[in-house]
Amino acid sequence: MIDFKHSGLDFNEPLILSMLNGSIKKRKIGDFVDSYLTDDEKNKDKICKEIPRVFVTSINPKSYTYELSGIEGVFREKTSVMTKITFDDNSHITLKNNTKLFNYNNGKISRLTSKKLRINDYLPLSEYIPIHEEEIRSLNLLEYNTER
Numbered sequence: 578m579i580d581f582k583h584s585g586l587d588f589n590e591p592l593i594l595s596m597l598n599g600s601i602k603k604r605k606i607g608d609f610v611d612s613y614l615t616d617d618e619k620n621k622d623k624i625c626k627e628i629p630r631v632f633v634t635s636i637n638p639k640s641y642t643y644e645l646s647g648i649e650g651v652f653r654e655k656t657s658v659m660t661k662i663t664f665d666d667n668s669h670i671t672l673k674n675n676t677k678l679f680n681y682n683n684g685k686i687s688r689l690t691s692k693k694l695r696i697n698d699y700l701p702l703s704e705y706i707p708i709h710e711e712e713i714r715s716l717n718l719l720e721y722n723t724e725r
Contacts, residue, residue, distance in 0.1 A: 585652070585673030587659060595632040595645055610651040623654045636679050636701065641686050660691045662700070 586592075588607030595601055611619060618624045632645040656673055663669045674692035681699040694700075 585654060585656065585676055587671035590670060590672070593633065595634075597630065597632075610653050613651050614653065619653070621653075625652045626650055636686075638688070641679075641701075660694070662691065662694065664700075664702075 586606045588605065590606045591603055592606040592609055593601065593603050594609070613626055613628045614624060618626065627650045628648065630647045630649070632647055634643050635646040636642070637644050637646075654673075658674050659671050660674050660676075661669055661671045672691055674690065676691045677688050678691055678694070679701050680687050680689050680694075681701050686701060
């Protein structure tokens, strides 16, 4: 759901990763990004770095279906301007103002930046992520993410 070129989540936001060996890992996005950076890179104001392939659930912008897509790199930028989005179930996410999201409005899905979100906008979210194995399965994120 997050476009690598236009994204930025708060350091403490959870990230569900699907590894090539089929395992599922949950990590804070900041810890995940930092695991690929040297100490010198962590101190830069802005850094972008390619990484070995891992997968997250995202929306395919052509078919609007949830699928696993590969993360090809990590991006870290120091910023003080963040937006906190609270959902109907009181869960929330904190992200940079220019993060691109999908919006559902009048039966259509479109893209917009988080700074253009308004109260009562609908963001399509998934409770499940696919697991790539020979057998098709899914993981219920509401059961897996017990912190929220």
